[in-house]
Amino acid sequence: LEMGGELPRAVAAREFALDYQPIVDLGSGVTIGAEALARWHHPDRGYLDPRRFLETVERSGQLNAFTEAILDQALTAAGQWIAAGTPCPVAVNVSPRSLLDKRFPALVADVLDSHRLPAGTLIIELTESITLSHLDVVDQVLEELHNLDVKLALDDFGTGFSSLSALSRVPVAELKIDRSFVAAMDSASESAVVVRSTVELGRSLGLLVVAEGVERIDQRQTLWSLGCAAGQGHLFARPMSGEKFAGALLRGP
Ligand code: G
Ligand code: G
Ligand code: MN
Ligand code: NA
Secondary structure (H helix, E strand, C coil): CCHHHHHHHHHHCEEEEEEEEEEEECCCCCCCEECCCCCEECCCCCCHHHHHHHHHHHHHCHHHHHHHHHHHHHHHHHHHHHHCCCCCCCCEEHHHHHHHCCCHHHHHHCCCCCCCCCCCCEEEEEEEEHHCCHHHHHHHHHHHHHHHHCCEEEEEEEECCCHHHHHHHHCEEEEEEHHHHHHHHCHHHHHHHHHHHHHCCCHHHHCCEEECCCCCHHHHHHHHHCCEEEECCCCCCCCCCCCHHHHHHHHCC
8 A cells, every 4th residue: 555645644634543441450440541542544545454455654754753653642531530530551663664763752752742742651662672672772762751750561562582581670560361261261272372472571571461362251350360450451441532432431440
């Protein structure tokens, strides 16, 4: 798809929108966070999901403009949830390419400055494999983000080959267990081992562990029995608009 030329218009016309999916405490069912997921409401092509446009954005030379617009929207929503009396941290997915850009922390700092939200309101999700396999290049950027009171989460955790030493060198607050392991937990014992070891690793390093792709009650129970504190998935809710998310926060579990 040749959509690169359309990006300046799309960013300016706010054609990119975010849906939000709750991240839930597996014990109480209380929402403890929101993951922001980008969608492109294209005037001619209709609704496009990220798999259809992220590569275009990354190659377009306009990744920073896109990411800035996404961060601005996510922090606007987080500000609205605070104003409604239901504060909730928001997690934004960031392209691994942004970590290679020394100007990226300054971009984040500018967006944070224009919103003035409590420390810890913004979480940035980074893919485990790419982040930890290029530590020498990215650790300065990670440190600067950490110094902005941004929490870092490693997404798709378990699909890379992180060493304990690499993990202990990055200022990360959260591990997100990839949904492929949650889906295969019962049928494939290796997946249960990955889940169990990630939970233990997270515990020993003082990190929050979130299981992705929780679709069934038995998965929630298994995860809880393995000591996993938090989860996300269709069992709780699908991604939804910011207004619907605000309503769900008010109603509670
Ligand atoms: O539901 P879903 O199709 O939204 O997401 C598909 C993939 O797109 C996921 O891997 C998610 O991390 C990624 N993604 C969603 N929104 C964004 C975004 O705003 N920026 C980046 N870089 N990736 C995103
Ligand atoms: O790579 P990342 O973890 O950011 O991907 C998030 C993706 O997972 C989004 O596309 C989101 O829509 C999807 N997702 C969220 N919950 C579930 C679920 O319970 N099952 C499945 N199959 N996908 C989910
Ligand atoms: Mn994610
Ligand atoms: Na993931």
